[in-house]
Amino acid sequence: MSATPRTDEFVGKVWDAERLKHPVREYNDLADFARQLERALEKADRRAAELERDARRYRWLRNQIEKGPLCIFECNDFDVASWSGDDPDAAIDAALESEKGESHE
Secondary structure (H helix, E strand, O other): OOOOHHHHHHHHHHHHHHHHHHHHHHHHHHHHHHHHHHHHHHHHHHHHHHHHHHHHHHHHHHHHHHHOOOOOEEEOOOOEEEOOOOOHHHHHHHHHHHHHHHHOO
């Protein structure tokens, strides 16, 4: 039981108004989230395209070394030697591992 019918009516209107605000607030939050998600996906798509271009370039280079006329040479003061031999993947992996080890020292 309430104190007066007017109080009930006022509380009812306030409660209804608050209840109506929440879906709008939730919608705005979801819309903001959707926009942020869309931007993140666009950025990820751009990065994936960059990585695919790099991978395509590397595959071309590797095929030229393995099957074509291209060689990678290491030059020092007195000699020129094949850097990668016939396996550029192994040479690159070893160089990356060596760099990683040097950076931890």
